[in-house]
Amino acid sequence: MTEDSGSGLRAALGGLTTRGRSFLAAGIAAAVCAYVLGQPDLLRVGLLLAVLPLVCVAVLYRTRYRVAGGRRLAPSRVPATSEARVHLRIDNVSRIPTGLLMLQDQVPYVLGPRPRFVLDRVEPGGHREVSYRVRSDLRGQYPLGPLQLRLTDPFGMCELTRSFSAYDTLTxxxxVEALPAVRLGGEASGYGESRTRTLSLAGEDDLIPRGYRHGDDLRRVHWRSTAKYGELMVRREEQPHKARCTVLLDTRRPAYYGAGPDSAFEWAVGGSASVAMHMLERGYSVRLLTDTGSSVPGPDGAGGADASDAAGIMLDTLAVVDHSDGAGLSRAHEVLRAGNEGLLVAFLGDLDEEQAAIVGRMRQRAGGAVAFVMDSSVWSSRESRESQDPAYPALPLPGADAGDGETRNGEIRARRAVRMLREAGWTVLQVSAGDVLADLWQRADRYRSREEAGTG
Known part of the structure; x- marks a missing residue:
């Protein structure tokens, strides 16, 4: 990172400190008085006072390109509430030592106070390294920089601020919460020997042979394709069939109550990240889908590098996901109708009967379906209790029955939506404020076992 050329000499003159301006004004005043009074000695003093700050400005202006800086994040992607360390490095690329340097990095207020450092003297060709920590309770992508360097002269006459052009992004x-290993519906094709299928099961006409390679077994030669292509062709080896999982995140703005790190929407986003990472670790091909129809597909192969890349892409997507203005889940339903999704895990906000019916139809294309439904009536009552000052308890007011009636209507609507989903074959869990995803994940497995036992 190199220093920005930025402003010219006029900006450098604007960097005069109060002391420098005072010296300049005193020098000009002394020169005027010497001219009026005819005192040459006073004129010399006035010229000295006026020239000194100007010389300091010229020296600093000439040394503005002699410093290079860099920034390194460790790590560049951190979970919420965790700390990252930012390392700054300043190199003196000139042949003369620097004076006093004041270093400042631009940091969003969410990450903490703006860091400032003072560097005394950097020898020619030398460098200095400093570091600071940042932390955020809110997910997102935050720019760090540009780095600002304030140069001062030994007399404190002038301070010049220069900004470096580059910046970095902290994600x-x-x-992500660790989840226990459970066996949910739709996973039968993803475990043990059943995860491997041969293409020959689809019939010989569906085979896609490949060219013969040195060392291939001659018993695998496909003579019909050999005659067709005029070269030796062999049947492909058995292809592993990866189990699939789709994580559906409902981002509709009207479906959630409140905001902030403890809101229902943030719980749903964190739950989606936890389930996606858990299924990737178990070898699934995972796709993240939102109500808008946008999706982040998982890896096609089972390699660890592909899974790691997919995890990074999905976490980066969830770091910036926000509420959508859509009012329905029909777009997500259209995406899911394209094929068999294997296991479907949904994090849903408030549902009316129409949206519950759409979600119910999503079950038709999934081998297993688990839904975590946010109970906004419970979340809203909890946030109201937490915001209430204990020293001033709420008093019953006229018209309070109307609010209670609205809460009861919301509870009735939520129970009706849950019943519709269960009738459609979903394993449904209602989420209240303070619930732990790992406990709900195990409870979903127990509910599925009961449903299979009841239907068996």
């Missing part, structure tokens, strides 16, 4: 991803 704060949702906090």
């Amino acid at each position: 704060v991803v949702p906090k």
Whole structure:
């Protein structure tokens, strides 16, 4: 990173400190008085006072390109509530030592106070390294920089601020919760020997042979394709069939109550990240889908590098996901109708009967379906209790029955939506404020086992 050329000499003159301006004004005043009074000695003093700050400005202006800086994040992607360390390095690329340097980095207020450092003297060709920590409770992508360097002269006459052109981005991803290993519906094709299928099961006409390679077994030669292509062709080896999982995140703005790190929407985002990472670790091909129809596909292969890349892409997506203005889940339903999704895990906000019916139809194309439904009536009552000052308890007011009636209507609507989803074959869990995803994940497995036992 090199220093920005920025302003010219006029900006450098604007960097005069109060002391420098005072010296300049005193020098000009002394020179005027010497001219009026005819005192040459006073004129010499006035010229000295006026020239000194100007010389300091010229020296600083000439040394503005002699310093290079860099920034390094460790790590560049951190979970919410975790700390990252930012390392700054200043190199003196000139042949003369620097004076006093004041270093300042531009940091969003969400990450903490703006860091400032004072560097005394950097020898020619030398460098200095400093570091500071940043932390955020809110997910997102935050720019760090540009780095600002303030140069001062030994007399304190002038201070010049120069900004470096480059900046870095710190990505704060949702906090991922470790989940227990359970066996949910739709996973039968993803475990043990059943995860491997041969293409020959689809019939010989569906085979896609490949060219013969040295060392291939001659018993695998496909003679019909050999005659067709005029070269030796062999049947492909057995292809592993990866189990698939789709994580559906409902981002509709009207479906959630409140905001902030403890809101229902943030719980749903963190739950989506936890489930996606858990299924990737178990070898699934995972796709993240939102109500808008946009999706982040998982890796096609089972390699660790591909899974790692997919995890990074999905975490980066969830770090910046926000509420959508859409009012329905029909776009997500259209995406899911394209094929068999294997296991479908949904994090849903408030549902009316129409949206519950759409979600119910999503179950038709999934081998297993688990829904975590946010109970906004419970979340809203909890946030109201937490915001209430204990020293001033709420008093019953006229018209309070109307609010209670609205809460009861919301509870009735939520129970009706849950019943519709369960009738459609979903394993449904209602989420209240303070619930732990790992406990709900195990409870979903127990509910599925009961449903299979009841239907068996």
